Amino acid sequence: MSDVPEHLLRRSAERRAALGGDPAGAAPPAGDDAGAAGADDGEKIPAHLLQRSTTGAATATATKTAPAPAATAVATAPAPVAKGPEGHTQRLLTVVKAGSIQDVKATPTDKVHVWPHLLVGEFVASLAMTAFLLVFSAVVNAPFLAAANFNFTPNPSKAPWYFLGLQELLTMFHPMVAGVTIPGMGIFGLMLVPYTDRNPSNHPEDRKLAIAIMTLFLMFWAVLVIIGCFFRGPGFNFTFPWRDGVFFDL
């Protein structure tokens, strides 16, 4: 009872005193009481529990008259808690087993603080990248050719380097296959990788097939891009860069 607010306790005491002064109110018919309580608190307390409670109160009234005012006071006062049959102020809603809500991992893992261990590394990496980019940009100028001219097509005309693999395929397949079907299937196939590779292990020795396929896939594109960049000259014909020079701008 310690957490019942004081003003409610006071109101309850006043009510009890008032009822104690009026003997007619002190012993109301049990049936009336149950009906009233059922209508008031029907949403809070299940009807069968209330029924049990009032029966218990009624039997108690039959033996001693003292507990009766208490039961009535609870039913009439708008207290947030109602007493159960044994004087309980709580209800059991459900029993939840430990672990069904929280997944408690008891295994301790070896962890380090992000500051300084990770942040220092990231800071150094970003500094090194900035320095590299700054120095490289200071030394090597980005290509800037003559203004765009619709009447003069450079020979060869090349796509950006990351699309040169596709342009290379264009020499072998119909444009729809080379430009749309193969790259589309490539992207889609990459997205499906985690759903097709059902092997749960991430040890390289357990995933030889997956590694072989991916390496072939990556090397396929790398080789095509390198050929497209360095081994294609005028007319997109095959050349050797050391013989005819490089026909390639980044």
Place this chain on the structure above:
Amino acid sequence: MAKRLTTDKDGNGSNGHRPSFPEKLAEVGEKMRGSQAWASIFRPGSIFRKGYTDSPRNRSYVVMNSLIYHLHPVKVKRHAVKVSYTLCLGGLSFFLFLILTVTGIFLMFFYRPTEVQAWADIRTLETSVTFGLLVRNMHRWGAHLMVITVFLHMARVFYHGAYKPPREFNWVIGVILLTLTLLLSFTGYLLPWDQLALWAVTVGTNMIGYTPVFGSQVRFVLLGGVEISTETLLRWYVLHVLLFPFIIVIFMAIHFWRVRKDGGISGPL
């Protein structure tokens, strides 16, 4: 604390000792750090309130009290900080994106996406704008580098089997990010409006035209007409500086968030 110092100073003053400049400075600093404005800016536990001494508590506060660092958890698995595991590739891709954003904003001040002005604007940028050439070079090389780091990051993730449950969906997000990176780079390719830009984009968009069913419609929308023109330049400019960055930031946010939700980075092998 500040009050005690003040009374000390008064006591010393009556003795004839005038506070030296460093003492005055320290007192002003103390007052400033005690002020409501200072306390409202720096959250409880910030190193700017009480200084930094190396303790587990302060190490946690460094991460928790910074918006940027807060992308990280307070602690990570020990193997996760090894450079040899990640090669920093994902982080460097993000860092290059930041560099590209900053240099790109700089370039936007000097560039007008029209057929008449674009090429001349770049030439003016390179010849007459302070650091113009350097910043354009950084933007160009940074873009190529980002394509490479994103690609290598994907390869690294694959070879570590890091796409396996529970990280399948983050791999899909990653493939989308790779595609968006290529699209960002490709849309930027046209903007200098030189011969290289024009004909590289001609080759690229001709391929798009071969998409079955709606190929010519897609090409028409992308070019703003049947062939490359000033309309194309405007469209690709908006795609490059606004639409694709907007989309890629959303996907990057999901990507980083999922890294943490899926239990930090993968491994160890």
